Amino acid sequence: MTQLSPRLKQATPVVVDHGEGVYLFDTAGRRFLDFTAGIGVTSTGHCHPRVVEAAQAQVAKLIHGQYTTVMHQPLLALTERLGEVLPAGIDTLFFANSGSEAVEASIRLARMATGRPNIIVFSGGFHGRTVAAASLTTSGTKVRAGFAPLMAGVSVAPFPHAYHYGWDEDTATKFALRELDFLLATQSAPDDTAAFLVEPVLGEGGYVPASTAFLAGLRERADRYGIQLILDEVQTGFGRTGRFWGHDHFDSRADILVMAKGIASGFPLSAIAAPAALMEKAWPGSQGGTYGGNAVACAAAVATLDVIQSEGLVENSAVQGQRLVAGLRATAADHKEIGDVRGLGLMLACEFTTADGSPDTATATRVHAAAAANGLLLLTCGPFGNVVRMIPPLIVTPAQIDEALALWTTSLT
Numbered sequence: 001m002t003q004l005s006p007r008l009k010q011a012t013p014v015v016v017d018h019g020e021g022v023y024l025f026d027t028a029g030r031r032f033l034d035f036t037a038g039i040g041v042t043s044t045g046h047c048h049p050r051v052v053e054a055a056q057a058q059v060a061k062l063i064h065g066q067y068t069t070v071m072h073q074p075l076l077a078l079t080e081r082l083g084e085v086l087p088a089g090i091d092t093l094f095f096a097n098s099g100s101e102a103v104e105a106s107i108r109l110a111r112m113a114t115g116r117p118n119i120i121v122f123s124g125g126f127h128g129r130t131v132a133a134a135s136l137t138t139s140g141t142k143v144r145a146g147f148a149p150l151m152a153g154v155s156v157a158p159f160p161h162a163y164h165y166g167w168d169e170d171t172a173t174k175f176a177l178r179e180l181d182f183l184l185a186t187q188s189a190p191d192d193t194a195a196f197l198v199e200p201v202l203g204e205g206g207y208v209p210a211s212t213a214f215l216a217g218l219r220e221r222a223d224r225y226g227i228q229l230i231l232d233e234v235q236t237g238f239g240r241t242g243r244f245w246g247h248d249h250f251d252s253r254a255d256i257l258v259m260a261k262g263i264a265s266g267f268p269l270s271a272i273a274a275p276a277a278l279m280e281k282a283w284p285g286s287q288g289g290t291y292g293g294n295a296v297a298c299a300a301a302v303a304t305l306d307v308i309q310s311e312g313l314v315e316n317s318a319v320q321g322q323r324l325v326a327g328l329r330a331t332a333a334d335h336k337e338i339g340d341v342r343g344l345g346l347m348l349a350c351e352f353t354t355a356d357g358s359p360d361t362a363t364a365t366r367v368h369a370a371a372a373a374n375g376l377l378l379l380t381c382g383p384f385g386n387v388v389r390m391i392p393p394l395i396v397t398p399a400q401i402d403e404a405l406a407l408w409t410t411s412l413t
């Protein structure tokens, strides 16, 4: 009998039959409030009617129009539409399928454009599971252990994780930038450094927002040394944080922007975006792939952008995020095992710690399982698995936020 790999870890015991909006229904007909959104993917909710309609129409017209053989309309339409949301000056796109693939494309471009070998990443960052992406990932050893040698040319600098260090944001930021300068002086000379690669909010690493001064410090050093600043917005993009891009919170500017997840409501699609003059520096033949820019995924992405804009989902993410974080903070005040509540928009998390400040993985695991049993699906993250995160679809209503908060409070006791 064939079976799934036992290493495909299941966060919940749910076998899902169908999804509708913020809800998932299991094969026995039980309804769950889905605050995982397929790890921050189904931002328009499960099976949004406009996304379904666009995908169904496209399936009947053209499923696969391989994009280095022929060009197709959904890809051209999506390229044009993304121009409405891309930061000024970033006007050229390359499409792939997964976040990992796009991250790899971004570092390939940075290396080719600069002729330099090294990439500097930031502690706690998650950039994917393929060998190069795993080499750039430091959110937990499970992603990178056991299959060395990893890709060479990667150095790790601290991320300003104030709660982890037990400092305020300013102290953590100054420390991170000082250590980055030390790294540039001791390990990866600026002339050998192609790129800084960073998430505006650490995702798998524990839902930790960067700071304005930190990203400004990276920008300043990138400009000073001709290093490319790659912002990995795979999880933070498309309204997740209450602004269209996560880095909008920090007034930052990318050289290369990496996106996936929320772009197509669940269809596999990712992209990198860069100014044309930079993208042109990729070597001929270095960008391509059999499935990249799939026609159905692109049609779904155009519909996703329509929904985000017409239903005001970026604003809703900000407003409902405020409601959720206020509720989480109020609950945390009565639960000393919750050491920190943090995040932006609808990318929020609670970190569980013991009385002496150590990671409390056992309680996080128990509460996460209790929430699922109570009908609220959540995920954990962080290097110790002691951070429980909430990433509902951006269509979530105040009533659903309140329902989730009630289930959360019940699950804590």
Ligand SMILES: Cc1ncc(COP(=O)(O)O)c(C=O)c1O
Pocket (backbone or CB within 6 Å): 039, 097, 098, 099, 100, 101, 103, 126, 127, 128, 129, 199, 203, 204, 232, 233, 234, 235, 236, 260
């Ligand atoms: C910030 C970030 N980058 C890259 C990836 C990798 O994306 P994928 O799993 O689609 O390869 C993820 C996935 O969680 C992510 O959160």
